[in-house]
Amino acid sequence: MxxxxxxxxxxxxxxxxxxxxxxxxxxxxxxxxxxxxxxxxxxxxxxxxxxxxxxxxxxxxxxxxxxxxxxxxxxxxxxxxxxxxxxxxxxxxFIDMHDSGDDFQRGRDLALLHHHVNDSAKPFGWSHDNFIGLTPQHNTWHSDWIEFYREMRLKPQLRLAAQRGMANHVIEKAWQLIDKIEFWFRDYQPQASLLHGDLWGGNSAFSRDGDALIFDPACYYGDHETDIAMSELFGGFSAAFYAGYQDVFPLDHGYPQRKPLYNLYHLLNHYNLFGGHYQQQAESLIQTLLAQAK
Missing domain, CATH: 3.30.200.20 (Phosphorylase Kinase; domain 1)
Structure with a gap:
């Protein structure tokens, strides 16, 4: 340079x-x-x-x-x-970043972010398309969260996975799952919260003073549970973080059943980016979800 x-x-x-x-x-x-x-x-x-x-x-x-x-x-x-x-x-x-800080407050801060909601007629999406890692992430506005998650998240990743060589039997099971997606929302209608969108431990840290930071976002308005689900997928957040979050924005009782559905998006994306064992992890999640929906 x-x-x-x-x-x-x-x-x-x-x-x-x-x-x-x-x-x-x-x-x-x-x-x-x-x-x-x-x-x-x-x-x-x-x-x-x-x-x-x-x-x-x-x-x-x-x-x-x-x-x-x-x-x-x-x-x-x-x-x-x-x-x-x-x-x-x-x-x-420039921020001098550190690994340790007030994780309870980090959870509270994230919950406060998620309280910023879009209440327009088509609240789910974002004004710009962006990226999840290096994968294009399309964010066309939708009025219905299920439709948005199916059409803007799962289907594009699944089509790309088929192009990248994911096994046919995994692809077929995934399409079966997509046909049953309403099962996980029978008594749950999320608000459109402003999301980080790519919330794993490597995209959050603390300043020298211990204040929480997030970065490398893939923002859109969607179900706040998706950020929490990804935070659990690869680790990096303590029990204090989740306690702080629950203190401000308690999770719905059905979150544990939806968590693998939300993390499937990220596992498919990791397969599309890196291949390898992410196919096995995705298949395992798909089998777990299909078993729930029987």
Whole structure:
């Protein structure tokens, strides 16, 4: 990266002349290159990738700004995104992140986020399509949550899994499951809560002061249980987190039965991204769900 030339690219977003004094390569997730920028205006966090990531970075910037506007749970401030020197980039506030902090309050903060609901005629969806990992995530507005989850979440991942070589018998069982999806909503009609959308332990941390943060979102309005279900899928959240959440937004008694249905979306996506044993995990969830629906 030509840092001297990049300074001029950043200047309009930061409101004054910026001098980059140093750039330290840091961990930026599994995909992007990332840098801790030391500048005349302090530290910033910069993510870069190929030009094909421009839409992804724009979506991330929009989502972080939407989450920040709720004043519920902290997120890194998204400053700007763009392209430069055949690369896409996203500039964020730099936060010194840590693994430990007040997990009870983190649960409460997430519950406060989920209390931001959309009460329009078609409340489920999002104003922009975005990404779940590297997979496009379509968010066309729907009036009905079941229809949205079936058409915008499960079916696209299942079609992609078939293209990626998932075993036919697993695909067939999954389609049987989709035909029975109403079973899990016989006495449950969720509100359209503002969601993080990709809430695993690697997308949440604490500041130096112990305050909770979330980042790398895949936002939309949907059932708040989906965020909680994913938080349990890969771990990283303590019992105190769930106690804090329940203190503000108690889960419906049917959540344990819906949890595997919601996590199926993420397991199918992980199969589509990484292959391997995620097929077996998805098949196991499908069998569990079909057994419930008998």
């Amino acid at each position: 030509n840092w001297a030339a990049f300074e001029e690219k950043l200047a309009p977003s930061l409101g004054e002349t910026l001098h980059i004094e140093g750039a330290k390569s840091v961990m930026g997730g599994d995909i992007c290159k990332a840098f801790e920028l030391h500048t005349s205006q302090g530290k910033f966090f910069l993510k870069t990738h190929s030009l094909s990531f421009y839409d992804l970075f724009q979506a991330e910037q929009f989502n972080l700004q939407a989450l920040a506007e709720t004043n519920s749970i902290a997120v890194p401030k998204a400053i700007a995104s763009g392209t430069f020197d055949k690369q896409a980039w996203l500039l964020l506030e």
